[in-house]
Amino acid sequence: MMRGRMEPVLFHRSGGRWKVPSTLPPCTPGQGFGPPPLEAMASGTPTLVGNRASLPEVVGDAAVQVAPFDIEAIADGLHRLIEDASLRAVLREKGLERAGQFNWSKTAEQTWRVLAEAAGN
Numbered sequence: 001m002m003r004g005r006m007e008p009v010l011f012h013r014s015g016g017r018w019k020v021p022s023t024l025p026p027c028t029p030g031q032g033f034g035p036p037p038l039e040a041m042a043s044g045t046p047t048l049v050g051n052r053a054s055l056p057e058v059v060g061d062a063a064v065q066v067a068p069f070d071i072e073a074i075a076d077g078l079h080r081l082i083e084d085a086s087l088r089a090v091l092r093e094k095g096l097e098r099a100g101q102f103n104w105s106k107t108a109e110q111t112w113r114v115l116a117e118a119a120g121n
Contacts, residue, residue, distance in 0.1 A: 038102055041095030046088045048077045062094035
């Protein structure tokens, strides 16, 4: 399994260019909340995630979801992202919108509200 940072790579296919993000989140069943997919979506990168843990809730319909242990499903999802320009365009827009729903200010505000309620304020 690849871990860590990778150098960006450009692939040329049918005159198009593909940029591999500098980090590739693993498609793992135990992924927590999901910052890597959110970061990918926030950058306009069509995203593929495992359909386990909190990831389906985090990405909604803004990413391709696959079974993380099914190599054929992962390959099919990647193939769809590579071959289907309209899917990439839709996921790019939905991903930007979805990622915009998660921000640190909103998180801090909601956390403060829960703490205040717990303290009886």
